[in-house]
Amino acid sequence: MNKIFIGAVIALSLFSCDTSKKKELELKQKELELKEKELNLEISKLKKVDSVSAAKASRISEEALVKEGLQKPNDxxxxxxxxxxxxxxxxxxxxxxxxxxxxxxxxxxxxxxxxxxxxxxxxxxxxxxxxxxxxxxxxxxxxxxxxxxxxxxxxxxxxxxxxxxxxxxxx
Structure with a gap:
C-alpha cells in the first residue's frame, strides 16, 4: 500500500509539475504575444510620425523660404x-x-x-x-x-x- 501511495504522490507531483510548467509556458507565450503587439503598435506609430514629420519638414521648409522672402508660395x-x-x-x-x-x-x-x-x-x-x-x-x-x-x-x-x-x- 505504501508503494501505491508513494507512486500516486510521485505521479501527482509529476502531473502538477507538468501542469505548472505548461501554465508557465502559456503565460510566457501570452507575454511574448503582448510584447509583440506593443512593438507593432510602436512601429506603426513611428511610421505615422515619420510620414508626418516628412510632410511637416517640407511645409516648414516652404514656410521658411516664404518668411525669408526667397519665394512666394505661388509666384x-x-x-x-x-x-x-x-x-x-x-x-x-x-x-x-x-x-x-x-x-x-x-x-x-x-x-x-x-x-x-x-x-x-x-x-x-x-x-x-x-x-x-x-x-x-x-x-x-x-x-x-x-x-x-x-x-x-x-x-x-x-x-x-x-x-x-x-x-x-x-x-
Missing amino acids: PEVSNINNLLGYWVDNQNGNIAMYFDRDGTFVFKDLNSSREKYEDLTGTYKLNAGKLTLLYDDRAQQNFRFIKENFAVPVYYIQKDRYLMVKAVEQ
Missing part, C-alpha cells in the same frame, strides 16, 4: 521658363553648368564622381511652381528647386543638395 515667376532659359553655372565649381533651351531641352555638364570626369547629360525639362524636373535621356529623372530671391532686381537660383546654380552673366 508665377518660378513657373515662367523665360526666367530659366540660358546658361547656369554652379556657385562652387564653374565647370558644372546647365543650359536650358526654349524647345524644352537641356544640357547638364556634371562631374561623374565615380569616373572623375565631366560628362554632358541631355534630356527634356519641366518647370512648374518652382519645381524643375530634368528628364534625362539615359537615367532616372531628377528634381531641383527653382528659387527666386526678391531683391530690387529679382535673382534666380537652381538648387538641390550640393548644387547651387546661378545664372551665367555675359561679360
Whole structure:
C-alpha cells in the first residue's frame, strides 16, 4: 500500500509539475504575444510620425523660404521658363553648368564622381511652381528647386543638395 501511495504522490507531483510548467509556458507565450503587439503598435506609430514629420519638414521648409522672402508660395515667376532659359553655372565649381533651351531641352555638364570626369547629360525639362524636373535621356529623372530671391532686381537660383546654380552673366 505504501508503494501505491508513494507512486500516486510521485505521479501527482509529476502531473502538477507538468501542469505548472505548461501554465508557465502559456503565460510566457501570452507575454511574448503582448510584447509583440506593443512593438507593432510602436512601429506603426513611428511610421505615422515619420510620414508626418516628412510632410511637416517640407511645409516648414516652404514656410521658411516664404518668411525669408526667397519665394512666394505661388509666384508665377518660378513657373515662367523665360526666367530659366540660358546658361547656369554652379556657385562652387564653374565647370558644372546647365543650359536650358526654349524647345524644352537641356544640357547638364556634371562631374561623374565615380569616373572623375565631366560628362554632358541631355534630356527634356519641366518647370512648374518652382519645381524643375530634368528628364534625362539615359537615367532616372531628377528634381531641383527653382528659387527666386526678391531683391530690387529679382535673382534666380537652381538648387538641390550640393548644387547651387546661378545664372551665367555675359561679360
